[in-house]
Amino acid sequence: MTSSGTQPLVSEGFSGRMRVQDPALPPGQHLVDRFPVMSAGPTPVVHRRAWELTVTTPSGRQTPWDFAGLTRLPVEDVVADLHCVTRWSRSGTRWRGVPVEALLREVDDAGARYVMAHSYGGYTTNVPLEDLLDGRAWLVFDHEDEPLSAEHGGPVRLLVPHLYLWKSAKWVNGLTLMSHDAPGFWESLGYHLYGDPWREQRHSRD
Amino acid sequence: MARAATLPRLTWQSATLTQVRRESSTASTLRLDVAGWPGHRAGQHVDVRLTAADGYTAVRPYSLASAAGSGLVEITVATTPGGEVSTYLVNDAVAGNHVEVRGPLGSWFVWDVSDPDPVQLVAGGSGVVPLMSMLRTHGSAGHPAPMRLLYSVSDPEQVLYADEVEQLAHAATVLHTRHSPPGTARPPGRVTPAEVEEHTLPATSRPSVFVCGPTGFVEAMLTVLTGLGHDPERIRAERYGERSSP
Amino acid sequence: MSEPGVVPRHLDGNAAAGALAELFGTDITGAMGTCTACGNRAAMAETHAYVDGPGVVLRCHACDSVLMRWATSRRTTWLEMSGLRSIEITVAP
Numbered sequence: 001m002t003s004s005g006t007q008p009l010v011s012e013g014f015s016g017r018m019r020v021q022d023p024a025l026p027p028g029q030h031l032v033d034r035f036p037v038m039s040a041g042p043t044p045v046v047h048r049r050a051w052e053l054t055v056t057t058p059s060g061r062q063t064p065w066d067f068a069g070l071t072r073l074p075v076e077d078v079v080a081d082l083h084c085v086t087r088w089s090r091s092g093t094r095w096r097g098v099p100v101e102a103l104l105r106e107v108d109d110a111g112a113r114y115v116m117a118h119s120y121g122g123y124t125t126n127v128p129l130e131d132l133l134d135g136r137a138w139l140v141f142d143h144e145d146e147p148l149s150a151e152h153g154g155p156v157r158l159l160v161p162h163l164y165l166w167k168s169a170k171w172v173n174g175l176t177l178m179s180h181d182a183p184g185f186w187e188s189l190g191y192h193l194y195g196d197p198w199r200e201q202r203h204s205r206d
Numbered sequence: 207m208a209r210a211a212t213l214p215r216l217t218w219q220s221a222t223l224t225q226v227r228r229e230s231s232t233a234s235t236l237r238l239d240v241a242g243w244p245g246h247r248a249g250q251h252v253d254v255r256l257t258a259a260d261g262y263t264a265v266r267p268y269s270l271a272s273a274a275g276s277g278l279v280e281i282t283v284a285t286t287p288g289g290e291v292s293t294y295l296v297n298d299a300v301a302g303n304h305v306e307v308r309g310p311l312g313s314w315f316v317w318d319v320s321d322p323d324p325v326q327l328v329a330g331g332s333g334v335v336p337l338m339s340m341l342r343t344h345g346s347a348g349h350p351a352p353m354r355l356l357y358s359v360s361d362p363e364q365v366l367y368a369d370e371v372e373q374l375a376h377a378a379t380v381l382h383t384r385h386s387p388p389g390t391a392r393p394p395g396r397v398t399p400a401e402v403e404e405h406t407l408p409a410t411s412r413p414s415v416f417v418c419g420p421t422g423f424v425e426a427m428l429t430v431l432t433g434l435g436h437d438p439e440r441i442r443a444e445r446y447g448e449r450s451s452p
Numbered sequence: 453m454s455e456p457g458v459v460p461r462h463l464d465g466n467a468a469a470g471a472l473a474e475l476f477g478t479d480i481t482g483a484m485g486t487c488t489a490c491g492n493r494a495a496m497a498e499t500h501a502y503v504d505g506p507g508v509v510l511r512c513h514a515c516d517s518v519l520m521r522w523a524t525s526r527r528t529t530w531l532e533m534s535g536l537r538s539i540e541i542t543v544a545p
Contacts (some may be wrong), residue, residue, distance in 0.1 A: 008255075008257040008261070008263065008306070009220045009257060009304050009305075009306055010257050010258070010259055010304070011256040011257055011258070011294070011299075011303060011304055011305050012302075012303045012304065013294070013298050013299070013303065014256045014257070014258050014294050014298070015258050015259075015262075016256070016258050016262045016264055016290045017290045034288075036504070037461065037504070038504050038505040038506070039461045039502055039504065039505060040502050040505050040507075040509045040521075041502060041509065041511060041516065041518075042460070042461075042462070042500075042511075042516055043458045043459075043460075043461065045458055085506050086504075086505070086506060122518075150458055151458065151459070151461075166505075166506055186505075186506050186507065186523065188530075188532065189506075189507050189521060189522065189523040189530040189531075189532060190523055190525060190528060190530035191506060191523065202525070203525040203528070205525065205527075205528055216470075216473040216474075216477070216478060216479065251466075251469070253469075253470035265470070267467060267469070267470060308470050308473070309470070311466075311469035311470055311473065311479055311481070312466050312469050312479065312481050312497065313479055313481050313482030313497070314465075314466060314481045314482050314495045314496075314497030314498070315464075315466055315497060421459070421460045421461065421462065421463065422459060422460060425460055443464065444464055444466055444467075445462070445463045445464050445467070446463065446467070
């Protein structure tokens, strides 16, 4: 007897993890204690001294950054709640890094409205430029007072805590300013172009 | 018009638990009654789907432990920390409960009695489950070629199918990584390349090799086995993760 | 091949057998796929599977290029397989 397409069979006594909505969390999220590692490929291992990031303007002008240059910018301590589209959230995580706008201050961003973040290993994700400004996004290199580990995106990851966590690209090595929006790695598979957890923008459809 | 090859379609089947047996403090074997079960090959797995009363569902893959051709559908499940499916299946489920299964699945990590070659099995932890299906299939067929098991496990309490493994006598070697049983000379620790060489069929006998365990264990064993001269084409591996999804 | 101290996180294509069966209607873990990037030919069961993220990613075990990736919402599946030059599916006798 197949049960596909009909009412699913209930497993007696199975409740699964708690699904009670916590009003402090975005809809459909639950808190976890551990920091799960999500990966779509092998973990790149890049040492701080070898790390490089390139900022590219819509006109194609490129500005290279290295780790020493990054840490000469004003460093901030950040406490943030994280919301992963796979439905876990963590509250009060602590990071140290540089606001993204500090890297964009000198570049000619004429016509730029969106940014594609690029990572070692080929990952990409798109974010509106304005969401990376005004102290809402950072390039972070310490987590809980330790250098950021490779499995959580070290040496440097993007942190955009007001959007779903797939937007906070691990192992970031490029920020490309664009005049038009374009989908990144998960966005091209139906994940939302913007990804606001409070509006539960998981997918571009249903 | 050319007739297209007809592929067997896989769908969810309802299943009733008919027996739950403890294998260790953290693992149980569940026997399932699945109407119209087509039979399976040693090494295959099924996806198990659980549905809560409010419609919430969770799906996980579990290896079949029962022998091919036995007509039995048995999976062995080890709990993973915080694992909602494994915790239910090992600690809460009782005979008479219902689940859904999809399978049998996998046509690569399989061993059939038609393979005339010697077989070396290498298990890490609960990676022994699909290999036990191969051992049982091999045993019940009275297969003439040797089949040996090297089984790395954290401590004696975690050994699955302990009685059957003991009955394999010299065909099985159990090495402990964290605690050894009292009276054993070998201190607990990771399996070394020299131990792999000592306790497995030599590459010169050209065995089929099956390796199953956590990803790190499998990667290490593949390096050792190819270093001992085993043809990578004759080694099949199945990795299972320490699932990081909460 | 992995760096010391970094835990490899992939499983095998075998772990995605059920999800692949959902896409193809049948078990394709024994099907042979050819990588667009490097030309390596291997069983789908031998690919490296990353299953913990927002979707499933299968990579070539020889060169790590993405062969197939897909994600599902309640009603829709998005599938991208430009990294897979071809796939040969043989029906079991």
